[in-house]
Amino acid sequence: MIRVRVTRTQGSTPREAGAEMFVGTARVTGTIGGGQLEYMAIDRARQMLVRGETDATMDVPLGPQIGQCCGGRVMLTLDRHGPAPLDHSDALIFGAGHVGRALARVLEPLPVNALLIDGRADELAQASGPTLLTPLPEAQIRMARPGTSVIIVTHDHALDFLLAAEALARADLAYVGMIGSATKRAQFTRFATSRGVDAAALTCPIGAGFSRDKRPEIIAAFTAAELMARLTASSLKTYPCNS
Incomplete structure (x- = not known):
């Protein structure tokens, strides 16, 4: 699976740095905030699974061009990584x-x-x-x-x-x-x-x-x-x- 992790934020964003989700071919666990940002990240992660890629980054402005109005900016890091055990x-x-x-x-x-x-x-x-x-x-x-x-x-x-x-x-x-x-x-x-x-x-x-x-x-x-x-x-x- 692909881990999608918020590594940097600027301005108003739906999740904080450190938030992550895990994307498989048919299942998603966790969330980076929902909306178009999350859809884009899931699509990119599944491209990585098909192509055999191990690393990628995404720099996403949260503006009208992607249909979100937060106004901030999010840097995502995508890599092949399984979820860590939950810290209870x-x-x-x-x-x-x-x-x-x-x-x-x-x-x-x-x-x-x-x-x-x-x-x-x-x-x-x-x-x-x-x-x-x-x-x-x-x-x-x-x-x-x-x-x-x-x-x-x-x-x-x-x-x-x-x-x-x-x-x-x-x-x-x-x-x-x-x-x-x-x-x-x-x-x-x-x-x-x-x-x-x-x-x-x-x-x-x-x-x-x-x-x-x-x-x-x-x-x-x-x-x-x-x-x-x-x-x-x-x-x-x-x-x-x-x-």
């Missing part, structure tokens, strides 16, 4: 109730290794994906790898507080979020202070920056968006054109 991060979801199960489903296609954790076998039995039945969920936080995300959506406020304090005691986690309200956050802040834990890094309520809708599926969708924004923040840029 770990996420621990505590609580296998409605929100926890919905969140695990939403995260399945994303580059996140999600583990749903609960002490209730009947709730875990309704879940899809990896699960862990344990009476000591806080131990999973202590054993988690640096960069892990922790999402707390249990049925018990006292357990929520215990897990959140355990997570915030570590300074190397990517995200710590807890379901709740402004009142619950205030209560937790007092609890954390009494234990010498700084609650400033806690996201609570989760997903609230997007919507106040309380349906489990909606909370899960917005929490997943919030989590991915946090995980990709180091490389996130604003691209006015996304088509």
Whole structure:
């Protein structure tokens, strides 16, 4: 297959430098932003497959001549290269109730290794994906790898507080979020202070920056968006054109 990689950008572009897709004779994986730019790159990549070429470059202005109005410019590098393994991060979801199960489903296609954790076998039995039945969920936080995300959506406020304090005691986690309200956050802040834990890094309520809708599926969708924004923040840029 042919790897198509964005190696340089100028002005407004649909994807950032480093974005890539892989083009085979009948299948395309990934995207460099869609639109005519992507069609042109796919066509050029398949020409390379037919002709046996190993390398090519494309310098594409995103203007009226190709039917895109971004106004920027993209340099593409094409070579024979298979896709590298996806770089997944770990996420621990505590609580296998409605929100926890919905969140695990939403995260399945994303580059996140999600583990749903609960002490209730009947709730875990309704879940899809990896699960862990344990009476000591806080131990999973202590054993988690640096960069892990922790999402707390249990049925018990006292357990929520215990897990959140355990997570915030570590300074190397990517995200710590807890379901709740402004009142619950205030209560937790007092609890954390009494234990010498700084609650400033806690996201609570989760997903609230997007919507106040309380349906489990909606909370899960917005929490997943919030989590991915946090995980990709180091490389996130604003691209006015996304088509």
